[in-house]
Amino acid sequence: MAASVVTITSGKGGVGKTTTTANLAVALAEEGFKVVCIDGDIGLRNLDVVLGLENRIVYDLVDVVENRCRLRQAMIRDKRLEELYLIPAAQTRDKSSVSPSDMIRICDELRNEVDWILIDSPAGIERGFRNTIAPADIILVVTNPEVSAVRDADRIIGLVEAEEKGPVKLIINRVNPALIKRGDMLTPDDVVELLAIELIGIIPDDENVIISTNRGQPVAFEAKSKAGQAFKNIAKRLKGEVVPFIQLDDKGDFLSKVAGLFKQGGD
């Protein structure tokens, strides 16, 4: 099978793109796929830290683009999963050292060798954004359930649609049932209603995410973590499985809302 290129993007920074990329990579690799993730956030690399592979970096994406090494040499193999690789971003370069056509070329080179290529994006809509969007087959837009993040997500979805890329799917990250119940947070329903694109995941706000990030051990490795489970469900949905949306709370309210949304989305 030729690989699918999945780009993880957002309008606003800090909503969880890197966290999502790392966890989906782990979840897909645990399902037995061969996965490469590419850190497209040139100059601000951190996917290597989240995956705990920081100290193994020799070459990076810019070295590949500028022909200082072969693509293979820049692929760092994960220490826990045989079939998981990372191509790190350069730490000291600016975004203009990589162009959209470079990204397309690199992904094309990888397509016949792996099953999934996941690309983490920088925040914003300028060159770095176009680099990561250019090779994408599927685009995952990550947002938090906050008005400003949703507004920026809407803008990014508009840009992706204008570039005629897609399908575009939505991940709502850091959902907090307690806040929703108090009426202090947008519900997943509200967000989906406004953005009007297909929902592929709801991730709870979970302090384990932060703890695991600091350890370089994504939560998807932890069987008991709710956030980890939510990421695994996204991985399953990506490969075409139908998985009900996660139950974030045992109390009726929120559950029925999510269930309603599930019906409406039709997947």
Place this chain on the structure above:
Amino acid sequence: MEKDTLIQIKGIREGLLISAQSGSWSKRKEEILKLVHEKASFFNGARVCIDTGDTLLRVTEITNIRDRLSDQGVFLWAVLSQSEITRSNASTLGLDTRLPVKNDDKEIVIKNEVARERAVYIHRTMRAGSRVETVDHLIVKGDVNPGAEIISAGNIIVWGKLKGSAVAGSEGNNKSIVCALELRPTQLRIGEFVFPPMPRKGKIFPEIASIINDEFKIEIWNKEKR
């Protein structure tokens, strides 16, 4: 620049303004790219804005020149045009469509002009950051999301939810109207009148906003009344 080339270049406060207003678009595009290539050291890292005259450019035509410029290290940040379709297409790509105005010519001139009996038709959801401005009437089939802006010198009809900001009668025509299946704009102006914020109501009906005897009026669309 030489006299009979299709393009002219001028330095402006925001970078370079490339004016390419006549001739076929593909010719003009090739001219621009050729020039950028020949004067690579001059253009490298430049921020450019292209004035495309009244040419109607599709989104793909704009992305094409943007990407080819970007391959040469030139950043296209704005497209100026007399065509509202071109401007709207550029704005969906996140490009600017106006140069910032200097403070002293910012004053709004109210011309009390009535729109021509023509309409611009937009058939898509207008997402945050996109913008359409026209001297004709404006019809949007789709939603206008928060953060999007629609402006018409005439009337506005939204066959969808109007949640962004809207100006009807933008040249000062207070007789203009705005109607939408769900009228919940972030901001609404008709002619010289800026509507007070509209709270979210319970049940949703199609509504029409207008100014009658200098007063704000929002009516439910009701066929018995007509």
